[in-house]
Amino acid sequence: MIVADKKPVEEIIEYVQGCKKILVLGCNECVTVCEAGGKKEVGVLASALRMYFLNQGEDVKIDEVTLERQCDHEYLEEIRDVADEYDAIVSLACGVGVQFMAEKYHSVPIYPGVNTCFLGATEQRGLWTERCQACGNCMLAITGGICPVSRCAKRILNGPCGGSSNGKCEIDSNLDCAWQLIIDRLKALGRLEDYEKICSIKDWSTDRAGGPRKVVREDVQI
Amino acid sequence: MRLTYPTSIKIVRVPCTGKVDIIHMLRAFEKGADGVCVIGCMEGDCHFKSGNFRARKRVEQVQKILTTVGIGGDRVKMYNLSSGEGPTFARYANEIHEIIMELGPNPIKLKKKQAA
Structure with missing residues (x-):
């Protein structure tokens, strides 16, 4: 929401x-x-x-x-x-x-x-955290359902970076490193081979950088 | 015990102070109350676990709003008591009465009277 x-x-x-x-x-x-x-x-x-x-x-x-x-x-x-x-x-x-x-x-x-x-979720009453940046090109399928775009401070797609320490991000010791979460999750799923895949340069044209966006769905238009 | 407390105080019974919302307190002031005192169970003794903590936070929010709108945040106060503490209730009732007497009437009430 x-x-x-x-x-x-x-x-x-x-x-x-x-x-x-x-x-x-x-x-x-x-x-x-x-x-x-x-x-x-x-x-x-x-x-x-x-x-x-x-x-x-x-x-x-x-x-x-x-x-x-x-x-x-x-x-x-x-x-x-x-x-x-x-x-x-x-x-x-x-x-x-x-x-x-x-x-x-x-x-x-x-x-x-x-x-x-x-765009975030209610973690508990009174605590909402960001989960999505609406980049328009979802890569959650290969990151174990954890978004590096919204949850990694650097938005890096092949992480973690050198600032990850004990599972926390260098910008805030209370903030989970998104890539640590991704690795842990992929390990739990037995899909660590997904982590081995190098993520190529992301198409950011669907992100805000391309100007205001629109979704046109002719199939549902009247 | 035959304890007395000021007749200016009207008691509104609620099942738990957790039921008291910000809007309930604000409406009281809008309608001309000079002060609002929320009395909850002792901290840690809430039958619904955290009702009195919720109430305290709401009271704090109301204090901020009242300060912003110029009514004065000191007009609302939260106390904690157990149901067996009649004398303390009477003391708190007198205390809030004194505080309100010092602050004077709710300015909105006066403005409404002037406008009428």
Whole structure:
């Protein structure tokens, strides 16, 4: 899932200064799971904003809505009739949702309420770690299901490097060396011969370096 | 024992302090409460293992939010007690009452009155 983190309330207050009607818009997907932009967080932010403006003696109306998703036309359409009524919309969705909102609703400024961080997993409650960099050319099949692109600090494809020590990475003694994990995993699977294969130069044209990407699937297009 | 505690305090019973969420405390302030005091079981004695620890973290988050919005983070406080400690409950109740009396009324309540 996409992992996001809450933005400080001060920053959001700065965005919406001077607005008289604000919509705090949550998303029921990834940001709900990582407890940054779901219905609960919408309630907390809206309450904080209400108290702030009341304390400033300003009469500001703050509404709360949480959509199923903010990265799909049909769900964004749910606020079509009311979006223009607001002076600002604070979207607690990931960067995708904020941008999709902004593309759809031109007359209202859309402000981000979270910092979108990475594609990751919930290791435990309150701890999310990166697992994928969406490089567009998955090599997990030969690395025992552990991604050197996202989990190795150097993204090296034939590791480990000289900075690997006791299974940890040189950038942080608490960070596992991805290549140590790969070797251990391949050993456990009895597939160490995969480690012997030299990985040739990766085609990075599918990565972000090639500019904004798109996936076109004519088979599912209507 | 016939202990007394300030009549300004309204008790809201919850099954465990772990049930108390950030929004519950914020709503109380939004509605004009001058302070919120969360009283959980002693640390290590939670029937649900970590409810009181969760509550403490939430109280800390509420303190930060209240400071940011200008209400004052000192208006919310967490205490730990066992159910057999009546005198300590009365002491804590008096303590939070004193703290709130010193801080004065919730500024939102005053602003709402002025606006009305």
